[in-house]
Amino acid sequence: MPAYHPPHIPSSDITPKHIYLSRRNFIGAAAAAGFGFATAGDALAAPLNAVPGPYKLNEKLTPKEAVTTYNNFYEFGVNKEDPAQNSGAFKPTPWSVKVEGMVGKPKEFGLDEILKMKLEDRTYRMRCVEGWSMVIPWIGFPLSALLDQVDPLGSAKYVAFETVVRPEEMPGQSGLFQALTWPYVEGLRMDEARHPLTILAVGLYGETLPNQNGAPIRLVVPWKYGFKGIKSIVKIKLVEEQPQTTWKNSNAREYGFYSNVNPAVDHPRWSQATEQRIGEGGFFGTKRVDTLPFNGYADQVASLYTGMDLRANY
Amino acid sequence: MAPLSAAIPALPRRYHALSIWVLYIVGLCPAAWYFYQAATGGLGFNPVKTFEHLLGIWALRLIIATLAITPLRDLFGINWMRYRRALGLLAFYYVLMHFSVYLLLDLQLNFAAVGGDIAKRPYITIGFAALLFLIPLAVTSNNWSIRKMGQGWIRLHKLIYLIALGGAIHYVLAVKSVTAGPFVHIALIGLLLFYRAIRRPLLNWKRGRRQPARAAR
Numbered sequence: 001m002p003a004y005h006p007p008h009i010p011s012s013d014i015t016p017k018h019i020y021l022s023r024r025n026f027i028g029a030a031a032a033a034g035f036g037f038a039t040a041g042d043a044l045a046a047p048l049n050a051v052p053g054p055y056k057l058n059e060k061l062t063p064k065e066a067v068t069t070y071n072n073f074y075e076f077g078v079n080k081e082d083p084a085q086n087s088g089a090f091k092p093t094p095w096s097v098k099v100e101g102m103v104g105k106p107k108e109f110g111l112d113e114i115l116k117m118k119l120e121d122r123t124y125r126m127r128c129v130e131g132w133s134m135v136i137p138w139i140g141f142p143l144s145a146l147l148d149q150v151d152p153l154g155s156a157k158y159v160a161f162e163t164v165v166r167p168e169e170m171p172g173q174s175g176l177f178q179a180l181t182w183p184y185v186e187g188l189r190m191d192e193a194r195h196p197l198t199i200l201a202v203g204l205y206g207e208t209l210p211n212q213n214g215a216p217i218r219l220v221v222p223w224k225y226g227f228k229g230i231k232s233i234v235k236i237k238l239v240e241e242q243p244q245t246t247w248k249n250s251n252a253r254e255y256g257f258y259s260n261v262n263p264a265v266d267h268p269r270w271s272q273a274t275e276q277r278i279g280e281g282g283f284f285g286t287k288r289v290d291t292l293p294f295n296g297y298a299d300q301v302a303s304l305y306t307g308m309d310l311r312a313n314y
Numbered sequence: 315m316a317p318l319s320a321a322i323p324a325l326p327r328r329y330h331a332l333s334i335w336v337l338y339i340v341g342l343c344p345a346a347w348y349f350y351q352a353a354t355g356g357l358g359f360n361p362v363k364t365f366e367h368l369l370g371i372w373a374l375r376l377i378i379a380t381l382a383i384t385p386l387r388d389l390f391g392i393n394w395m396r397y398r399r400a401l402g403l404l405a406f407y408y409v410l411m412h413f414s415v416y417l418l419l420d421l422q423l424n425f426a427a428v429g430g431d432i433a434k435r436p437y438i439t440i441g442f443a444a445l446l447f448l449i450p451l452a453v454t455s456n457n458w459s460i461r462k463m464g465q466g467w468i469r470l471h472k473l474i475y476l477i478a479l480g481g482a483i484h485y486v487l488a489v490k491s492v493t494a495g496p497f498v499h500i501a502l503i504g505l506l507l508f509y510r511a512i513r514r515p516l517l518n519w520k521r522g523r524r525q526p527a528r529a530a531r
Contacts, residue, residue: 063359070359078493081358130490132360179491250491269435269487271427276360283352283361286419 048203050139053120055197061123062134064205066279072128073212073231074179075163075170082172083212090169092208092215092232101160101237104151111216115202117141122199124222126229127261127295133275138220139203144194152190152238159193160243161186161219162235180246186219186230187243187257191304197222197297200233223297225259256314260305261295265314322392334400341404344372345411366415373408374485374499376401377478381506388517399455402474406452409445437487444480447473475510478503 073083076090095111123137147159163184167174173182192198201220202209209215214231221228227247237243247255254268263273274288281287294301305313325333348368352361380401386392421427431438451471453459460467482503489496 066359074491078489078491080360175494177492177494177497179493266434269437271430271435274427276363278359282355283357283365284419286362286422288422 047206048115048119048139048208050119050121050203053122055122055124057123057125057135059123059125059135060280061137062277062279067134067136067204068210068212070278071212072130072226073172073214075172075182075184075232076212077172078179084210086171087211090166090211090215090232092211095216095234097217097233097236099146099150099236099238101239102153102156103238104153105149107150109146114200114217117145119202120199122201122220124197124220125295126220126222126226127275127291129225129227129255129259129267129272131270131272131275132278133289133291134278137205138199138201139206140199140201140220142196143198143200143219144196146200146236147194147238150238155240156238157190158239158241158243159188159190160235160237160239161188161230161233162237163230164232164234180250183234184230184246185243186228186245188221188228189242189304190238192221192301195301195304197300223260223294223301225261227255228259258305258310258313260301260310260314261291262293262310262314263291264293265311320391330396334396337397337400338404341376341400342407345369345408362415362419366412366420369408369412369415370485370488371495371499373405373412374481374503376405376408377474377481378499378502378506380405380474381478381503384513385506385509388513403452403455406448409448413442413445437484440480440487441484444477444484447477447480451477475507478507 069084070080071083072078072080073087076083076086093111097109097114098106099109100106119139119141121137122140123135125133126136127133143159163182164170165173165183172179188198199220201214201218202216204210204213209218214229214233217233218231219229219233228245242257245255245257247259248257261272266272272291275291277287277289292298348357348365351357352365355361357364380398383394383398383401386394417423417428421431432442433439451473454463454467454470463470482500485496486492486500492500
């Protein structure tokens with residue numbers, strides 16, 4: 001398969017209707033709110049330009065429609081189609097990400113500044129803890145590039161992340177039955193955070209992230225289960241102690257801090273040995289493939305965990 | 315105490331048999347519709363799982379409907395006892411389809427994986443046990459068995475309470491978090507099972523209340 005070139009795909013061919021519509025809503029809202037229509041609107045609508053990244057993956061891409069209509073983002077509801085259906089009112093601009101904690105130069109990054117980072121195409125496998133997987137062409141930049149700008153202190157051992165809380169725009173954050181406690185929080189060990197595979201994604205399939213996939217900026221850690229990839233990030237904090245993580249808080253027996261993809265360690269309620277590739281095979285021929293240790297990235301990351309009991313540190 | 319039963323017009327007796335057949339056909343419609351949707355791409359990008367889950371949820375709904383027949387009669391005077399067998403059998407068909415989709419389309423006859431799931435995963439163990447328990451109930455859901463078995467039939471069919479409880483636990487354990495949808499189904503099953511525990515004292519109390527009233531007349 002040839003390398004992926006986003007500019008060759010006309011956006012009219014690949015942008016589903018509901019995204020146009022949500023974009024129109026956004027532009028309307030932006031105009032109503034009286035803030036910079038041209039700047040913000042253009043930043044959202046324009047395809048992203050990215051250079052080819054270092055990790056090539058010769059696997060069939062999951063169709064864009066599957067990536068954008070079948071996923072988990074509990075802030076918008078617990079069903080797979082909920083994020084696409086319920087995220088129309090979410091406003092990903094204006095946006096900023098606070099980077100603070102054990103850093104020499106704490107800083108608040110505006111979205112325009114973030115989009116000026118050197119963006120790369122990163123096509124990664126994505127393995128959900130529920131037993132399904134995708135191959136997604138992300139656009140983003142290494143998290144380490146951001147961390148370098150804030151001068152991390154030597155005492156910082158972990159990186160903690162936090163998702164935005166906006167019950168009025170995120171229906172899953174209000175009501176009687178809320179699946180999790182908010183804000184959604186995640187964390188990485190410093191060496192995991194600085195690993196070149198770890199990226200902050202701002203787009204997929206050549207365009208900015210749709211709301212349902214974590215607009216405008218999310219984490220992607222391809223060797224870990226998908227829920228580690230925290231979405232719509234507003235805060236990144238460098239800390240000394242292992243940070244709280246939402247799914248571990250919700251059920252520590254089933255979800256650990258590390259959550260590395262591991263076919264040998266089953267989820268207490270289901271096997272992790274195989275995974276179902278979404279968007280392939282259809283109804284009568286579901287495509288099931290073997291799950292790989294570290295989701296196939298063992299060569300790059302296994303050394304981070306030398307000597308660690310991966311069964312105990314699930 | 316039967317205001318609701320008065321509000322619902324009684325179906326003429328000659329339509330009773332027909333209405334039961336209509337119930338069978340209507341009851342199988344969700345399965346047929348979702349199958350059509352799944353096969354034609356209408357159930358999203360994971361049609362097998364979605365279809366499997368929908369069949370399971372409908373099985374629970376039919377079990378809830380089956381369990382609701384007795385309280386409807388006791389408390390509201392609505393006698394739909396003639397539909398109970400159809401509802402119970404439909405529930406069994408849905409559980410069977412739910413398991414078949416899991417076996418054929420989800421795990422694709424990978425019997426090692428199926429065996430491993432049943433042995434190691436409590437929610438699947440419980441779900442499979444509920445399916446097994448439903449078989450004798452389905453097999454004896456006919457007038458001949460009722461005549462032949464007498465009191466034994468009533469005792470055997472009390473298994474539905476265990477099956478309903480198993481179905482509820484299976485559902486709770488299968489989801490990542492209990493939100494409104496699962497909660498409503500489980501709460502209804504809990505309520506209907508709880509009703510069985512208080513049914514005798516409740517009916518006695520009602521009867522006792524009626525007695526003095528009649529004596530005064």
